[in-house]
Amino acid sequence: MDHARGNPAREKTLTKGYAAASKGAAKVARFRLAVSFAKAVLDRRRELGLSQAEVAERSGLSQAKIARIESAASFPTLPLLRRLAVGLNASLNIAMDADREQITFTAHPAA
Template identity: 70%
Template sequence: MTERAEIRLAMAFAKAVYDRRRELGLSQAEAAERAGLTQAKISRVEGADAVPTLPLLRRLARALNASLNIALDDDHEEVKFVAHPAA
């Protein structure tokens, strides 16, 4: 993966986290509490300043009540949270 592709992927992930958090009406602090993270960590994720690990991806998906879908191709990256159906 080229550096440019890595930056696009980081930005796509950051936007997906931000969009889903806002969709739920959560502050960064509330999302962080749900995920067992700090508000600063959520801020770094949303600022594309943190490289997410697989455990972090899982924690964020759970905290945001969604599945996380990541599609990687040669010239396209897509990151999307899909809300779980209401119970």
């Protein structure tokens, strides 16, 4: 066997394993982020004493979309994040590093 050329079949098998593990880790990270965001939205909505329908109306979204976000079934795009922040009368703060994230809404001062 020529070790300089390696074993292409074995390399493919090993690479596939790493790719699968990487995809799995990415799914877990995405879910963890969605749950953190869902909690932040829910906490702020409750702090304001608003229903999902009221937040939806203030944000220009559907009540169903707010429900999906709060259940971590949907993760919003950047434009939608802005609309939610406006609807929740707050600034959205996101801090992330490799293994954790912190998502909060900071209330705007009363006018």
